[in-house]
Amino acid sequence: MTDNEWDGPRYDDAAGFVTDYGDSVVDLLDPRPGERILDLGCGTGHLTATVADAVGSEGDTLGIDASSEMIAEARAAHPDLRFDCVDATAFQADEAFDAVFSNAALHWVDDQDAVAERVAAALAPGGSGSSRCETSPPLARPNPSLAHLSV
Numbered sequence: 683m684t685d686n687e688w689d690g691p692r693y694d695d696a697a698g699f700v701t702d703y704g705d706s707v708v709d710l711l712d713p714r715p716g717e718r719i720l721d722l723g724c725g726t727g728h729l730t731a732t733v734a735d736a737v738g739s740e741g742d743t744l745g746i747d748a749s750s751e752m753i754a755e756a757r758a759a760h761p762d763l764r765f766d767c768v769d770a771t772a773f774q775a776d777e778a779f780d781a782v783f784s785n786a787a788l789h790w791v792d793d794q795d796a797v798a799e800r801v802a803a804a805l806a807p808g809g810s811g812s813s814r815c816e817t818s819p820p821l822a823r824p825n826p827s828l829a830h831l832s833v
Contacts, residue, residue, distance in 0.1 A: 707785045713737050718777065720804060721745040722770050722784040722797070727756025727763060729785055734763055746773060771796035778806035 708729055713719055713736035721730040724745030734743040745765040747753050753767040771793050782801050 707783055708732050708736075711781055711783045713741075713781070716740045717780040718742040718806075719744075720775070720779045720782045722773075722782055722801065723747055724756055724765060725749075725752050727760045727765055729783075730756065730763055730765070731760045733783070734760075744779075746770065770800060773800045773804065775804035778809070779804050780806055780809050782809070 711719070711733070713733045715736070715738040717737045718741060719733050719737060721727075721733060721743065724730045724747050727745050730743055730745035734741075737743060743763060745753075745756055745763065746768045747756070747765070748767065748769045750767045753765050756763075756765045782804060
């Protein structure tokens with residue numbers, strides 16, 4: 683991961699547009715009732731909550747983020763949902779996911795090959811993914827190994 687500090691409480695005020703842009707990623711993901719979905723780089727958890735509403739009580743969502751500050755904010759904003767503070771390059775799924783999505787997070791990860799391996803290991807056979815990445819310097823450039831996630 684890159685060395686970044688986050689301020690969870692201020693994030694939504696300063697970068698709430700990121701969640702708004704993420705609605706299109708959720709639309710492409712097309713979450714359905716009963717699915718198990720991972721939000722990789724969940725930030726303050728608002729898109730995780732959108733997906734949780736779509737999969738309903740018969741489904742399951744998990745939001746992960748490497749920032750303990752962002753996870754604390756996500757847990758405070760959405761106390762009924764699951765969020766774990768974990769580096770995406772080291773994530774180990776306890777159960778396979780039907781889908782993985784990521785909005786404006788993968789470009790913060792230096793070792794994108796490791797993320798691609800972790801995502802592939804987390805997906806159930808036939809699982810899918812969607813993502814939206816930024817590519818502005820000084821951020822890491824998206825790696826072709828994640829092309830199977832890109833939409």
